[in-house]
Every structure is written in C-alpha cells, then in structure tokens.
Amino acid sequence: MxxxxxxxxxxxxxxxxxxxxxxxxxxxxxxxxxxxxxxxxxxxxxxxxLQPLQWFLNWLQDVFVDAPWIVFLVALVAVVYLTSRNTRIAIGTALSMLVIGLVGLWEDTMITLAIVTVCTLISIVIGIPIGILMARSDRVQAVINPALDVMQTMPSFVYLIPVVMIFGIGKVPGLIAVVIYAVPPMIRLTNLGIRLVDKEVLEAADAFGSSNQQKLMNVQIPLALPTIMAGINQTIMMSLAMVVVASMIGVGGLGKNVLQAITNQYFTIGFLNGFALVAIAIIFDRTSQAYGKRLQKHSEVVHG
Known part of the structure; x- marks a missing residue:
C-alpha cells in the first residue's frame, strides 16, 4: 500500500x-x-x-532477617497501629505477615523490606530538599521538571545499563536504579505541597516577623505534610514495583524469586512471591494513607 x-x-x-x-x-x-x-x-x-550505603543495607538486612519472627511481627504491627491508629489495618498486617511466613517466604520478605526501607529513606533525603528548592524558585523548577519527566518515562531497564557499567552487579547498583525510578514522586509532591500552602497563612507569618527559614520549618512543611506523605506513599509503591527489575543485577529477596519463576515458568512460585509483594504494598499504602489523613485532619483543626 x-x-x-x-x-x-x-x-x-x-x-x-x-x-x-x-x-x-x-x-x-x-x-x-x-x-x-x-x-x-x-x-x-x-x-x-557508596560503601557506607552497602554497610547500612547489610546491617539493616541482618537485623530484619536475624530478628525472631514474633519480635519483628509485634514491632511491625505496633508501628502500623501507632501510625494509622486503625485496628483493621493492624490486624490485616498481622494476618498477611503470618501467611507470608507460613508459605516459607519470611526471609525473602525481610530482605525486600530492608531494600525498600533503604530506598525510601534515600528518596526522602534526596527528594525533600530538591522539592523545597523547586518550591522556592520557578527557575529551579523549570530546570528540574524535564529531568523528572525523563526519569519517570524512561523504561526502567534502561537505568540498569549505566549503573551496571559503573558499579557492576550487586545490591548497591540495584538500590541506585530503584531510587532513580522512585524519587520523582517525592520531589514533585514536596514541591506541590509547599506551593499549595495558603498565601494568607504566609502573609500572617510575615506579619509576625518570621524569616524564610522559620516560615519553611514552622508553616510550610507542617501544612504540606499530608502531600509529602502522599509522595512517600508513591515512592514506596514504585520501589516495590522496581524491586523485581532490580533483581536482574543482584538485588535479592522476593524480586529474585519472581524473576526465577518467570525464567523457569513456575506459576506457583511466581504467584506466592507476587502475593507477598502485594501484601507489603497494601500494608505500606494503607498505613501511609491513614497517617496522611490524620495529618490532614490535624492541620484543618489547627488552621481552620
């Protein structure tokens, strides 16, 4: 034709x-x-x-894996309840983790939790300051936004090429690839949350003689916390999604099992490990959302 x-x-x-x-x-x-x-x-x-990052990940992974399962389970449920103040979420967390242990995926789940925890912490440390800079300067935002667009739309496998060339195969290269994929929501939502703070509140802070630093720490960040929590939520979700891809370059845990199941066409293994990843994602998602709603209600009471 x-x-x-x-x-x-x-x-x-x-x-x-x-x-x-x-x-x-x-x-x-x-x-x-x-x-x-x-x-x-x-x-x-x-x-x-980046050697200290390797040490920290290994230490946290050893803590999670070597801790008695009952101690870790009680600690996790306590953290979930204190964060969400929701009994149903706490009970769901306990039941999900018990099922994960019963099917023999406890250790792999602990490794994945350690990886996601480290990736989330790194994303928060990197993302919040950059988001604050973007909120304070339209010029900085105009420069960083295209980079974030590329990071979010570039196929995740592409991240692995330069990372592997520089660092080889191992956990740290996997962490870097996961962070590159997961940090954009943290940056964007921090920027958005600070920009959405009511101008009248900022004018009131100016009237009381607050400096820029005082306005940021005492007004903007507290009021932007619900939006920032949404960014943390999305970062966690994207970290879990990237764990399977990162397993191709040496990141262990549930992602490695899913990759092996795909390679060998083991439906049951893939399904069980996928269920464990979904369970972790739901626990983090419900807990962070509940905490964000609590922060939102608190800010409405204080500033309403």
Whole structure:
C-alpha cells in the first residue's frame, strides 16, 4: 500500500531523511568510549563513596532477617497501629505477615523490606530538599521538571545499563536504579505541597516577623505534610514495583524469586512471591494513607 502511494509522490516525502550511518557510528562509538573511560577513571572512587550505603543495607538486612519472627511481627504491627491508629489495618498486617511466613517466604520478605526501607529513606533525603528548592524558585523548577519527566518515562531497564557499567552487579547498583525510578514522586509532591500552602497563612507569618527559614520549618512543611506523605506513599509503591527489575543485577529477596519463576515458568512460585509483594504494598499504602489523613485532619483543626 505504502509503496503504491510512493509511486506518485516525491521519494523524499516517503523515506524519512536520516543521518548518515557513518556519522551515527562515530557518535555512538565516541559516547561509549568516553563513558567507559569515565568508568575506568572514577569507578573505584564511586564504589568507595557508596560503601557506607552497602554497610547500612547489610546491617539493616541482618537485623530484619536475624530478628525472631514474633519480635519483628509485634514491632511491625505496633508501628502500623501507632501510625494509622486503625485496628483493621493492624490486624490485616498481622494476618498477611503470618501467611507470608507460613508459605516459607519470611526471609525473602525481610530482605525486600530492608531494600525498600533503604530506598525510601534515600528518596526522602534526596527528594525533600530538591522539592523545597523547586518550591522556592520557578527557575529551579523549570530546570528540574524535564529531568523528572525523563526519569519517570524512561523504561526502567534502561537505568540498569549505566549503573551496571559503573558499579557492576550487586545490591548497591540495584538500590541506585530503584531510587532513580522512585524519587520523582517525592520531589514533585514536596514541591506541590509547599506551593499549595495558603498565601494568607504566609502573609500572617510575615506579619509576625518570621524569616524564610522559620516560615519553611514552622508553616510550610507542617501544612504540606499530608502531600509529602502522599509522595512517600508513591515512592514506596514504585520501589516495590522496581524491586523485581532490580533483581536482574543482584538485588535479592522476593524480586529474585519472581524473576526465577518467570525464567523457569513456575506459576506457583511466581504467584506466592507476587502475593507477598502485594501484601507489603497494601500494608505500606494503607498505613501511609491513614497517617496522611490524620495529618490532614490535624492541620484543618489547627488552621481552620
């Protein structure tokens, strides 16, 4: 059909003009060569720089895995209840974790929880300051927004290529890939929450002589906390979604089991590990949402 149409119109309108293959080969070779040179020059330095992250992850993973299951379960349910103040969520957490233990996935679940915990903490540490900078400057927002768009739309497998080239196979490269994928919601929602603070409240703070730092810490961040909590919620969800992909480069836990189930076509193993991931996601989601609603009600009472 297309060839028939092209018989009646100029060839240039049918065949899209392309850059000469020789130029493209030179361009690709130059980029790849320079990137490999960068890896050779700074790879060891970057490895040493991120070594504390490896130690922290290993320590947290050992704490979660080696703790008696009943102690960890009681601690987790207590944290969930104190955060959400919802008995049903606490009971659901206890039942879900018991089922996970009964099907033999307790240790893998603890490894996954450690990975998600570290990724979430890193995303919070990185995301909140950047979000604050974006909220304070339209110019900074205009610069960072395109980068966030790329981070959120780029296929997750693409993140693995430069990370593996620099750091090799292991847990830290997986953490970096997960954080790159999960941090954009934290940045965006922190920025949004601070920008949505009522201008009249800020004018009142100015009238009382508050400095910019005092307005940020005592007015903007407290009022933006529900939105920031939504960002944390989304970061956790995206971290769990990325865990399976990151298992391709050495991140263990439930993601590794899902990947093996896909490779070997083991339906039951894949389903059980998928159920465990869903259970963790629901626990985090319901708990963070309930905490966000509590913060919202508190801010309405204080500032209503």
């Amino acid at each position: 297309a060839s028939g149409i092209c018989n009646y119109i100029p060839e240039i309108l049918c065949d899209f003009p392309k850059i000469d293959d020789s130029y493209m080969r030179v361009f690709k070779l130059t980029v790849d060569t320079n990137f490999k040179a960068f890896v050779r020059a700074y790879g060891d330095f970057l490895d040493n720089l």
